[in-house]
Amino acid sequence: MAVSTQTNLAETNRLEAFSDGVFAIAITLLVLELHSPELEEGQRLWPALVNEWPQFAAYLTSFAILGIMWVNHHSMFRQIKRADRGLMFLNLLLLLWVTLLPFPTSMFAEHLEDDSINASVAAAVYSANLTLAAIAFSAIWWHVLRNHLVDHDMNKSQVRKSLIRYSFGTVIYAACIGVSFISAQVTLLIVFLLALYYGFEQIRTRGETG
Amino acid sequence: MAVSTQTNLAETNRLEAFSDGVFAIAITLLVLELHSPELEEGQRLWPALVNEWPQFAAYLTSFAILGIMWVNHHSMFRQIKRADRGLMFLNLLLLLWVTLLPFPTSMFAEHLEDDSINASVAAAVYSANLTLAAIAFSAIWWHVLRNHLVDHDMNKSQVRKSLIRYSFGTVIYAACIGVSFISAQVTLLIVFLLALYYGFEQIRTRGETG
Amino acid sequence: MAVSTQTNLAETNRLEAFSDGVFAIAITLLVLELHSPELEEGQRLWPALVNEWPQFAAYLTSFAILGIMWVNHHSMFRQIKRADRGLMFLNLLLLLWVTLLPFPTSMFAEHLEDDSINASVAAAVYSANLTLAAIAFSAIWWHVLRNHLVDHDMNKSQVRKSLIRYSFGTVIYAACIGVSFISAQVTLLIVFLLALYYGFEQIRTRGETG
């Protein structure tokens, strides 16, 4: 019995190590989407660089989101003591959306200032990626609770509270898909502020409970 | 004696950590093969994006395969307690095919809709890469059994069963090389379904034995 | 209480592992900014390669800086025994500047030999990136001292000394922003020498205290 627990703990460790690797690589690969502006003869670098602000805004936002996601993943897995097959596959599903993010980030930056519908489509695809990641997070938590993989029993009120908290993120990101068709730039701003809020909100939550 | 065992265990750990790193990087690098469609003046983003479906289908398939391979590698190495030189080199051989995969993935996506023989060649090269990875997996398992590197003795029936299971993957992927010359798109579908099947099949197998 | 300490130690470990991953990836991605010179018919490779010296100088400098930063990060976190939310976010802020570095490195190399103001702008952006990283380092250390996250109490003189040491780096890098407008090439040289100095200076410091 003790051996079995030991083994399962080890499995969680390697799952976390693999996830950490994927998060670390995805967050670092974002920089490959930043390109030094191509200047014509006599053109100045600084204004050309300022003109590329959508690239930097999208970079910063995706960095913040992946950073917060990593912190959340870390917090969640500190509570998970046993890993089963289902958890491994749901975690892979989450990592799919994590590794994909540099692609819509780059597309979002490219079209952020377009006058056409393309800016909205790029913003909506970006928001959809985040929504899918949030759903994967909820699914992991749901699976973990249903299969008693956490290290302590939670009462019904705590369970409901924690599930609402994850659903909240999903709803907001899904709403961003709609907002994209009003303004791509507002979408980016909301997503960025949401990342900041999530950071601070968690500090408060943990101050209460722990 | 105890010290020696300790040392060998440590060696397996570092071997696993290195392999995890390579899997995590390869699975994350796949996104670099996705490119935002280049639009002409007035062209719409959404249809151009939909038109790029082979890129996304190939991305998803390779992600699923590398994810399953990581899970398999993880399961296999949980049973391996000692690492010798031979294991290290066979593992490097497996990692060679793992790190190579983004290349045929990108080529497959590029030619998936070609009318010419090129679609079949790209599909065959992709299938050959997977076949070679499956062979490397079999070779590792064969080596591990022959040199008693597992943590427990298996009876003859279990050994035969496990070897047949690995050979099965090799045969299917090799068959995909042939299918490539009938239809590249069917090949992609088979490989994707096979990844899903392998995921679920293992859940069942482990439920039986452990 | 003991359990709680254990948990916090574990948290620092995963924070370090994630940071190590980001440092390792950022330092390795630098090579992607090196490009084989494109030769015209009959042009010789060697002189073309020598002509690309700014690429190699910038590569070497950024490698040295990221290497030293990793060593510093390592030394700093050896003294940190507990991680709180604030530390996690300040660490993410530091990693933001670490992952960004390949971008100004590439831009710096591209414009190092420009006659125009662009060389200075590129050098200033590069120096600003380093300044922001140095500020993040100081902020982490400040936060750690204020919240007693280190493993031992330092007396006032030691605290002041350590804070001055971190401020020193910030001031020098900030000064480099100014130097950029005198000479981009001198800026690169100063930054490179500073990396070497930091390496050797720390050896001396640690020889004294430990």
Next chain:
Amino acid sequence: MAVSTQTNLAETNRLEAFSDGVFAIAITLLVLELHSPELEEGQRLWPALVNEWPQFAAYLTSFAILGIMWVNHHSMFRQIKRADRGLMFLNLLLLLWVTLLPFPTSMFAEHLEDDSINASVAAAVYSANLTLAAIAFSAIWWHVLRNHLVDHDMNKSQVRKSLIRYSFGTVIYAACIGVSFISAQVTLLIVFLLALYYGFEQIRTRGETG
């Protein structure tokens, strides 16, 4: 005293983890230098792919070298029990040449079939990179022996033998710089065979000693 040893062991662990990360990333980034051949209307993929053999030969060789280097690094650090500052910087020097390797690999592949001197220059730069890595390996081992950082005392004969073994690699790679000016393709072949030999030779050596 016991605590101090513990601390130093931990330091070696993080040094190894960082190095493993860099090796894993460098070996995986090699694939980014492989490009699907650009076909003209009606051109066939297979012959175009075969025509790209220098890319694959260079990929395979660099993969084998980095793989062997990782195995060597692993073997060497298993014998090292304490890390000092000097070891950290010499290890960074080694990692500099490791992370750089994808660049000369790509350049070597590009010029392997050139009729001009460029093929030899590319081969010589590649060989020089390997020579510098071999020197860094020797320097690490020399430093480790001089500062008694290994876990056991070696007698003079063992020390001499181990130093000769590392020098041997350096001399061969340095000789390859010369061979480059006779034939670039022979150089690639020698380097590849050397990687295979190093793999097998070490198996024998370790069989003898323990």
